[in-house]
Amino acid sequence: MAQPPQRRLAILGSTGSIGCSTLEVVRSFPKRLAVNYLTANKNIDGLMEQVREFHPRAVVVLDEHSASIARTKLEGLTEVLAGEEGLIEIVARGDVDIVLNALVGFAGLKPTLAAIEAGKDIALANKETLVVAGELLTGKVKKHNVQLFPVDSEHSAILQCLRGEEVTNIDRLILTASGGPFLHLEKEKFHAITVQGALNHPTWKMGRKITIDSATLMNKGLEVIEAFWLFGVPADSIEVVIHPQSIIHSMVEFPDGSTKAQMGIPDMKLPIQYALMYPERPVSNFQRLDFSSLQEMTFLQPDMEKFPCLDLAYSALRAGGSAPTVLNAANEVAVRMFLDEEIPFSSIPRLIEEALSQHVVEQNLTLDDIVRIDTETRASVGGASTDVRTSQRRAASFHR
């Protein structure tokens, strides 16, 4: 049998947590996966190491300043481009088959759209892209006939459960959530939550932004919206269940009452490999489940009073149109303010709720509309005093 063709990758955000896991997967399949492009924020040294190992044709870094440093360090090794323009250029190049987007937040949107328009398959770890521009993005996926693989454990689980099934035939999606570090903390103690405490996730090791989103359950809220766009299932048929062991990654219930679940030891390399090697399931060395030592899996309902972010996400999805864009922008600003110790943990949902209540929902959004609403929301949530700092940070935030 002929060897299947090599898939040529562009990895956006290669020095972050997902980027590094992706390169670990690539190491296992050197004949099947080629790394043609890598991008990083300011971690030039980390990027240099990756360039020496994987020999990409070009890299993209945050801005011209970082690019000139990188050009000196990487001279003769690879081409160096800069900024969002550089990202948009490389994803469209002819020697890219699939773009793994591990950028963080809204900044992932334009490169994703550019890649789809250039006919590239997408492995999407940047869930905010689907949250802020789900209609636009899924429309383009259809129009350009590309494949969109979610790279998070929950949606990869659903995709795996749906193999061989009619995707129009879903009765209910059940997204599991670990519950985060504050699952059992009394609500009265939430005011004392520290950045360090919130960054200490019980089952998953991830980047800072998604770890805070997991602590507030906003991550699960964003995933509910993501599931809506990926699988076309209405909000009322998407259920969130707290499952602290993170063994079941999500489930699908079919009209006949049968439920399918996908499971595994928590490891992001599994959904990454699934997306990059689909439809194959080549042998991996990832740790296997051992049911006799596992002993138990537990389940409980999410507490919407303790974790109002999840409720806010459902509300934004039900409101539709621009509401999820506002939800996401407000959340990105609020999370950054919490990480910078400008606001307490409990203010994150408060700021998002205010932003949603002040917003008049718009429908049928263009990319320009989305950018405008995102910018306006950031300005309003950041407040007059932090306005300038926030927009500076935003410009500097397209990488993990």
Add this chain to the structure above:
Amino acid sequence: MAQPPQRRLAILGSTGSIGCSTLEVVRSFPKRLAVNYLTANKNIDGLMEQVREFHPRAVVVLDEHSASIARTKLEGLTEVLAGEEGLIEIVARGDVDIVLNALVGFAGLKPTLAAIEAGKDIALANKETLVVAGELLTGKVKKHNVQLFPVDSEHSAILQCLRGEEVTNIDRLILTASGGPFLHLEKEKFHAITVQGALNHPTWKMGRKITIDSATLMNKGLEVIEAFWLFGVPADSIEVVIHPQSIIHSMVEFPDGSTKAQMGIPDMKLPIQYALMYPERPVSNFQRLDFSSLQEMTFLQPDMEKFPCLDLAYSALRAGGSAPTVLNAANEVAVRMFLDEEIPFSSIPRLIEEALSQHVVEQNLTLDDIVRIDTETRASVGGASTDVRTSQRRAASFHR
């Protein structure tokens, strides 16, 4: 869209537990499923009710004596045939598309083979058929290009997990077992187990023979052998895990480390409907899982010392050839002797072990070989004194 064609059923063993559940499924899809043939043992009154409701073209009963009673009672309503010959005749008739075989034990073998040779699809609840004649039967399934749907929750679960996957690509099958009523009983108290206690299954309501098999874990052993033949997975890659809640019905682990599970509230109507309506999953009114009220699922290793029948089944599968035929025959006799209070519960595995140790394994079995080995084993296990009674009972045992 045109209505899909009606599937015409022959239900072997229609007055038993699986037969009645099958008719409940048929009631939900009167335009899609037609009952053309029903068969029963001696429960003529139960069969009469079914005839009045479903209007089969013929029925088969145990023997000529029962047939003459039935002919009187069912005069003008339907044709009445008798015995194994009757079964073999009706499964091959032109107005049958699928044969649901819910016969008990070895008696299901010949009608199954006749149906496959006549090109009929099979919904197989009679797992003993695959245990005693797996090679012969799966060879004929391939040769006659028919579909074989397992009708038990475990193998239906595996089949559902394998939809859209490469069946050659299984790393491990994980069969779940409730553990039966004696999961937590100390081994020292096994001598005091009563028939009534053994018939009291914690999660599944089933026929008497399979309920005893569940109490000894032989049922799970037979399922390991069944899985070997259905999915081509070697014994060492088939694992049994005790899962007392019976929510996860079984699992498949793939080479990439991903595990898929199928779940549901224990209800045999689900795998029956799946087999009869495949590939569709039409809406059912079966009870749905509620994860927040479910709270926990637990797992533990089976205790092979307390339940040697499971170990014996693995040994028979590894020995191959005629060993599973001997295992099954010895088990059928031993279970009947226990139900008749001729032997204690703990003698069931002892009798089977003796039969296996006395047997010289034969390979490449014909149907005649299988019948001969089955008969010899029954005679030897039943012992000289019970020999005659046992063979009489066997002749009378082809229905639940």
